[in-house]
Amino acid sequence: MPELRKDPIIGRWVIIATERAKRPTDFAAEPKEPTPTFCPFCEGNEDKTPPEIIAYRAHGTAPNRPGWRLRVVPNKFPALQIEGNLDKRGVGVYDRMNGIGAHEVIIETPQHAVSLTALSVEQIQDVLWAYRDRLADLKRDVRFTYGMVFKNVGRTAGASLDHTHSQLIVLPTVPRTVADEMRGGKVFLDYRGRCIFCDIVSQELEDGDRVVLDSDSFLAYEPYAARFPFETWIVPKRHMSHFEDISHLDAAALARCLKATLAKIENALSMPAYNYIIHTSPFDVGSIEHYHWHIEIIPRLTKVAGFEWGTGFYINSVPPETAAEFLRTTEV
Amino acid sequence: MPELRKDPIIGRWVIIATERAKRPTDFAAEPKEPTPTFCPFCEGNEDKTPPEIIAYRAHGTAPNRPGWRLRVVPNKFPALQIEGNLDKRGVGVYDRMNGIGAHEVIIETPQHAVSLTALSVEQIQDVLWAYRDRLADLKRDVRFTYGMVFKNVGRTAGASLDHTHSQLIVLPTVPRTVADEMRGGKVFLDYRGRCIFCDIVSQELEDGDRVVLDSDSFLAYEPYAARFPFETWIVPKRHMSHFEDISHLDAAALARCLKATLAKIENALSMPAYNYIIHTSPFDVGSIEHYHWHIEIIPRLTKVAGFEWGTGFYINSVPPETAAEFLRTTEV
Numbered sequence: 301m302p303e304l305r306k307d308p309i310i311g312r313w314v315i316i317a318t319e320r321a322k323r324p325t326d327f328a329a330e331p332k333e334p335t336p337t338f339c340p341f342c343e344g345n346e347d348k349t350p351p352e353i354i355a356y357r358a359h360g361t362a363p364n365r366p367g368w369r370l371r372v373v374p375n376k377f378p379a380l381q382i383e384g385n386l387d388k389r390g391v392g393v394y395d396r397m398n399g400i401g402a403h404e405v406i407i408e409t410p411q412h413a414v415s416l417t418a419l420s421v422e423q424i425q426d427v428l429w430a431y432r433d434r435l436a437d438l439k440r441d442v443r444f445t446y447g448m449v450f451k452n453v454g455r456t457a458g459a460s461l462d463h464t465h466s467q468l469i470v471l472p473t474v475p476r477t478v479a480d481e482m483r484g485g486k487v488f489l490d491y492r493g494r495c496i497f498c499d500i501v502s503q504e505l506e507d508g509d510r511v512v513l514d515s516d517s518f519l520a521y522e523p524y525a526a527r528f529p530f531e532t533w534i535v536p537k538r539h540m541s542h543f544e545d546i547s548h549l550d551a552a553a554l555a556r557c558l559k560a561t562l563a564k565i566e567n568a569l570s571m572p573a574y575n576y577i578i579h580t581s582p583f584d585v586g587s588i589e590h591y592h593w594h595i596e597i598i599p600r601l602t603k604v605a606g607f608e609w610g611t612g613f614y615i616n617s618v619p620p621e622t623a624a625e626f627l628r629t630t631e632v
Numbered sequence: 633m634p635e636l637r638k639d640p641i642i643g644r645w646v647i648i649a650t651e652r653a654k655r656p657t658d659f660a661a662e663p664k665e666p667t668p669t670f671c672p673f674c675e676g677n678e679d680k681t682p683p684e685i686i687a688y689r690a691h692g693t694a695p696n697r698p699g700w701r702l703r704v705v706p707n708k709f710p711a712l713q714i715e716g717n718l719d720k721r722g723v724g725v726y727d728r729m730n731g732i733g734a735h736e737v738i739i740e741t742p743q744h745a746v747s748l749t750a751l752s753v754e755q756i757q758d759v760l761w762a763y764r765d766r767l768a769d770l771k772r773d774v775r776f777t778y779g780m781v782f783k784n785v786g787r788t789a790g791a792s793l794d795h796t797h798s799q800l801i802v803l804p805t806v807p808r809t810v811a812d813e814m815r816g817g818k819v820f821l822d823y824r825g826r827c828i829f830c831d832i833v834s835q836e837l838e839d840g841d842r843v844v845l846d847s848d849s850f851l852a853y854e855p856y857a858a859r860f861p862f863e864t865w866i867v868p869k870r871h872m873s874h875f876e877d878i879s880h881l882d883a884a885a886l887a888r889c890l891k892a893t894l895a896k897i898e899n900a901l902s903m904p905a906y907n908y909i910i911h912t913s914p915f916d917v918g919s920i921e922h923y924h925w926h927i928e929i930i931p932r933l934t935k936v937a938g939f940e941w942g943t944g945f946y947i948n949s950v951p952p953e954t955a956a957e958f959l960r961t962t963e964v
Contacts, residue, residue: 307857309816309828310809314857315947379947392835393828394856450939458935476944477642484641496641496725503724524726525639525646527941577942596942603790607782609859610909610928612808615647615711 302399341463343410378403402470424555454573485590497592522620529618563632634731673795675742710735734802756887786905817922829924854952861950895964
């Protein structure tokens with residue numbers, strides 16, 4: 301059983317994932333990463349993944365058989381386990397709980413595409429809708445507090461398979477970065493009476509020099525204090541605290557914005573490895589004024605991260621205004 | 633002039649280092665990293681670095697000439713500039729200040745050694761003493777609030793030169809991770825009346841299963857909620873808030889502990905890339921009860937970091953108890 305442990309000084313939770321444990325000696329050799337010749341995510345190989353949780357598939361086709369447009373399956377090497385009850389305990393100065401949660405994989409297409417941008421806007425809309433469906437479903441489980449959707453593209457970004465896919469981790473606790481953003485949003489709301497994300501959207505639209513793409517309902521921009529070169533955020537222009545409350549119409553608009561933004565990043569930077577993460581509000585709060593869901597896209601271009609890990613202090617060698625101009629003018 | 637920008641949501645400061653700016657097109661190609669054939673840090677090449685700030689050198693030898701054991705020079709591509717006055721300003725919802733600070737390089741030996749562990753205990757003691765000397769000197773500058781000593785070893789960890797060296801960045805603000813640790817330490821002190829780091833040292837010595845090396849005055853151990861496989865901390869066993877208050881005797885003890893701990897990591901993991909960072913108290917507070925300086929060592933073994941960057945949520949596949957046992961039994 302994996303274990304959640306809390307750092308007693310800083311209050312950060314960590315998953316000690318014993319189920320996917322490596323032996324210490326695994327690190328002694330350079331990691332071998334042969335290109336896999338077989339793809340378990342391709343159509344026809346449905347029996348090579350755990351059975352599907354949901355799928356969008358042609359009417360009349362059977363589960364775990366061809367005929368699907370999109371499948372959601374449990375992660376074969378989950379960081380957390382879905383079965384069991386929460387068990388929180390203290391160990392002297394330390395706190396732990398057992399690693400209850402969900403870890404799912406969204407297989408975005410039956411074809412062996414390696415980029416989300418190779419998919420049509422309709423297919424990307426399906427992907428976003430699958431995020432919504434899974435969040436809405438898992439939200440009903442009272443053991444869980446937070447659902448985090450993310451995507452790793454390329455080995456450098458932590459992907460182990462090329463076939464385009466996303467992941468969903470559902471946790472019994474709110475991740476630290478989101479908790480910190482919520483705290484900052486609350487302070488701003490108490491002081492100014494407005495949502496800080498909404499204020500940022502207004503200012504970015506007015507300034508214009510960090511805007512990457514201003515589309516119908518979504519703004520793609522480089523954050524003022526970007527940690528990484530070409531870090532890009534996509535934010536709904538109207539206030540909305542929970543991703544899973546997205547409408548069909550907005551999902552279509554987001555699919556267009558996400559596809560165009562990722563295509564710009566891929567074209568400008570020669571298909572870099574990247575991660576994106578959806579930051580949304582916790583399951584156990586209703587619509588709130590002080591938090592505003594958004595997508596953070598982080599191209600993995602630089603290696604200078606150990607220092608940053610240890611300090612929370614980032615050095616970015618590309619001003620966000622420069623990056624935005626470059627992306628704005630990149631054709632897709 | 634580099635610029636410090638504050639994230640308005642989370643309050644995190646970022647350095648936008650325009651002086652070392654890359655053009656966006658620099659990222660489009662795979663970064664070339666030829667092995668440099670010339671080393672500016674070796675004895676005889678003193679004119680290839682900016683003039684030394686301090687050096688430990690043989691009596692009668694001239695500055696910026698051979699005869700030194702250790703040199704401290706300004707970073708040739710500084711993230712911050714030493715000249716100028718602090719200028720803090722708001723830009724709508726955003727905050728910025730100009731990038732005043734210091735960025736120095738500690739060249740640890742005149743010989744072309746690539747690991748700190750190749751140096752004698754006396755040489756490592758010199759290195760630690762140079763950290764102390766520089767922190768004590770820069771502390772007198774009222775513009776500065778925090779001094780951060782760190783080391784990058786290997787390309788994966790962000791090093792651009794192999795010759796063993798450390799860096800010092802002095803900032804007008806306290807880095808976020810340290811501020812968070814101080815806040816946690818304060819809460820614990822207010823509630824329990826003790827230093828949380830001192831409590832951790834007691835518990836680790838009693839438990840024993842996360843101890844890597846228990847030496848005279850310092851404890852090397854794997855933290856209970858380690859973020860990374862083989863993350864290792866070195867903590868003084870007696871309470872001390874500021875690194876620069878270290879005694880000669882403790883510097884010698886720390887040199888022995890650091891050399892042995894790094895040698896264990898290098899032997900166990902085949903010379904991995906790693907970072908270490910000294911977390912110490914800010915310049916502008918006197919001795920405090922709730923913060924306790926320490927060194928965090930982070931071997932760079934895994935690539936799954938983008939997700940972690942975006943969430944502050946870490947998944948560690950090696951339980952710290954397993955890592956500690958492996959390091960404890962590794963011969964040096």
